[in-house]
Amino acid sequence: MRTQLVSVMLMVAVLQAGCGREPGDYRARAADAEPLHTAMQELTGTIVYDIFSPPQASRAYAYASIAAYEALRHDHPEFQTLAGQVNGLTPVPAPEPGAEHYLPLASVHAFMTVGKALTFSSERMDSLHAEMHQRFRGEGIPAPVFERSVAYGDRVAQHILDWMRQDHFLEIRGYPKFTVTSAPGRWVPTPPTYMDAVEPNWAQVRPFALDSAGQFRPNPPLPFDMTEGSPFFRQVQEVYEAGKQLTDEQRQIAEFWNNNPYTMNIRGHAMFATKKVTPGGHWMGIVAIAARKSGADLMQSTEAYVRTAIAMADGFLACWEEKFRSNLVRPETVINAHLDESWVPALQTPPFPEYTSGHSVISTAAATVLTDQFGENFAFVDSTEVEYGLPARSFASFEEAAAEAAMSRLYGGIHYRMAIEEGVIQGRKVGDQVIRRLRTRVEGAEPARTANSVH
Template identity: 50%
Template structure:
């Protein structure tokens, strides 16, 4: 009875202070759309600022981990990543005897870390102000709102201090890729002949991998000018990928290649006019697939945040593993070899990305993300992928995440930018990375039949 009287007194005080309190504010602030929208805002800024695929994976992962850790501090069903990621220390403890709306803290932590990793900070600030103003209308007490925002900021500061030690800053000063006279090695490609992107990315600290070369794939096929060699057969498969197929099959292959292009910076030259097209990165595409899956499954706030965290960690480790091999084998791209030895006028359907060929980043990253999403949502989770609609490409449908990852991998052959081994070995490499993350990291405090292991 005394507790009831105290609650009435508190409500009376809040009303007297002009604050309209909604008794269901904790449930309403746990709307997963708040987090979905925050991630989409981050994606839009990543596209605007033109981050390379590996760097974009770093932005997605640390911001998603911040949101996850802030939420896990108040959710007994979620297990902190601290200790599971060996170099991550526990987040600050929530303030004692202070009510926290942990979903709000998660959104705040995600946005603050995301802002710290991009260039267009004003875009993130404006979004945060608008979203927090919207959440205020949920009707939680001012002290709960303020304490939740403060806790989210504290977790974000903890993650920012942590990521500062991942070698990213140091690699900004490392030497660029050195071009050699060896024709089997990568050379910059048209139209911009850009330097090799992130030649030291294998030195970035991973989350679950023991080392960057833990899942080192087989080397590429031996380079050869012999017309009967295996190498030449693989080159000709790229060169003739649209030869001898029907118009319908050719159109479908082109549609697949363009759908999975995911090149954040495609340059165009029309006469004397030069301009660029910006698009999502491969990781950004899979972040959007994670959103599609969570929404289709009607995932609650916790499962939504868990989905983004696991997917982004998988892509982050996948890029480290892939880039380790890229700058070990340093293999020449099909465009360079074909122009030198087969057809000087040939151009691939897609613009060749500025880094070595082996293995295929799409193959590694897509498979790692698909493995994690399959663990979360099941083997036969069919979905419609509308990730590219805003870039004027139609929705494609898939019977499973693994099927989508297989098409993403094959798209690189259809796009004319990868040989077959880079695709096949890359899928195997990505599967190993994804499964390793699942073995090393457990997000659920209690494993249920919903997510068997």
């Protein structure tokens, strides 16, 4: 119900944005980033509604953002294509020479077309798509320009979708489920739902900027050894003691960064599910917050989205490659078996192996790219979780937010410290790789910072 209400509010905002404007001055609004921010938020709402796993959500954000970027960049000669930079992307169709296009419309249209193809609830995307078209029509775009721009957005979207279908995602849909073993220290399903492992073959999906999912493998986890005083025992004991002594602030931090897309709640004999934004959706929300605060125009906002989305998508690939390679048991399982059979973590344990921490990897990867985009010490108020009933939190920088997201997993009782610390290192390497390899600006153009960035 909350997601439906937000969707309606977004549609109203889109319609209102197009009201009260004189026809024919649409070119003066070409830099307005709000249509893209609205489209991104609606994609997030659809991903929440469809209950996407975090890796799947990151894939949707990446492909949709690349489509938006490639359709828009022709209006901005200082920006260059990602073709030949991201793995496997061939030159994207250009607008018809000599014919007038309105590329902000083409960009948002391409974004929503790819987003629809990557989600299940197509009617949700269709609804906002129609409202968005009405908003653009209300700006006075001549009919031939409107139709030509939509057609160009379709060509870009189709090119991205054709490329996407070669990323091995469809092939892994038919692979066998993960095999659980009884070997000590290996992952087993956890309460309360005892779900199968999520996306055990994800590392075989094609990366965007990484050479391979295993390019930045972390140090191996400590050997499983529950002898009292052993290094692994101390890791387990820290999680156990932290869970028993959580402060109100630590509990709030754990809840704020929970981002579990499907939490099963049990009250007596009743069971009900709670849907929430994924970690990737949370950070895409932070991109919108930063873009608005900095005064980023449409092209700059699109650049920020695409770089962040690629960093997170590759972060999930790197993390999932290690998760199913090391196949480490979760703290809840070990604590219940060896220390306290009644202990329950503050957060519900996600259904996949422990090492490394996904939040630590993707939050650090996103923060690394966003710092490059908007500058260091970029203070912001993160209101992403407000619609899910949680208060906003303030951060002095993207790095501070990422560090809190990482540590939240220890407070939540679902990760050992080693998974958090190694995940941060892994995520920083992924973010640095995206910065090094993907050049959105033509050589000699201004750095990838928005006009009002904090330096």
